[in-house]
Amino acid sequence: MDKGTKERKRTHVKKGDTVFVLxxxxxxxxxxxxxxxxxxxxxxxxGVNMVTKHKRPTGRGQQGGIIxxxxxxxxxxxxxxxxxxxxxxxxxxxxxxTGRKYRKCKKCGDVIDIVLDGKxxxx
Ligand SMILES: [Zn+2]
Numbered sequence: 001m002d003k004g005t006k007e008r009k010r011t012h013v014k015k016g017d018t019v020f021v022l023x024x025x026x027x028x029x030x031x032x033x034x035x036x037x038x039x040x041x042x043x044x045x046x047g048v049n050m051v052t053k054h055k056r057p058t059g060r061g062q063q064g065g066i067i068x069x070x071x072x073x074x075x076x077x078x079x080x081x082x083x084x085x086x087x088x089x090x091x092x093x094x095x096x097x098t099g100r101k102y103r104k105c106k107k108c109g110d111v112i113d114i115v116l117d118g119k120x121x122x123x
Contacts, residue, residue: 011036011043011075012091019078020087021048026073030081034070042072049073084110 031045057064082105090106101115
């Protein structure tokens with residue numbers, strides 16, 4: 001029934017992945033994906049694209065101030081990092097005999113993880 005008729009957006013990295021930033025002011029930085037926003041093809045990476053927000057005091061005892069937090073970056077601007085090689089490497093997608101997809105580092109051949117697809121998709 002579900003043969004990919006409807007377009008499924010997906011970022012190539014997901015929460016928990018370690019990624020390498022390719023462009024922008026944080027180019028060369030490495031960080032962990034805190035959140036992926038597949039509908040916008042964006043990701044939020046720990047310590048990357050920090051923005052300063054002025055927070056207004058909300059209610060009694062609360063102090064306003066300046067907070068620093070991560071803003072999302074385009075997922076095409078980050079590259080998945082191999083835990084073994086460290087730096088951003090080329091990641092390939094391979095399929096096992098049983099039809100399971102997995103991501104693999106093209107440099108060292110290490111399997112990064114199994115890709116959950118279709119009904120296996122985690123929540
Ligand atoms: Zn590797």
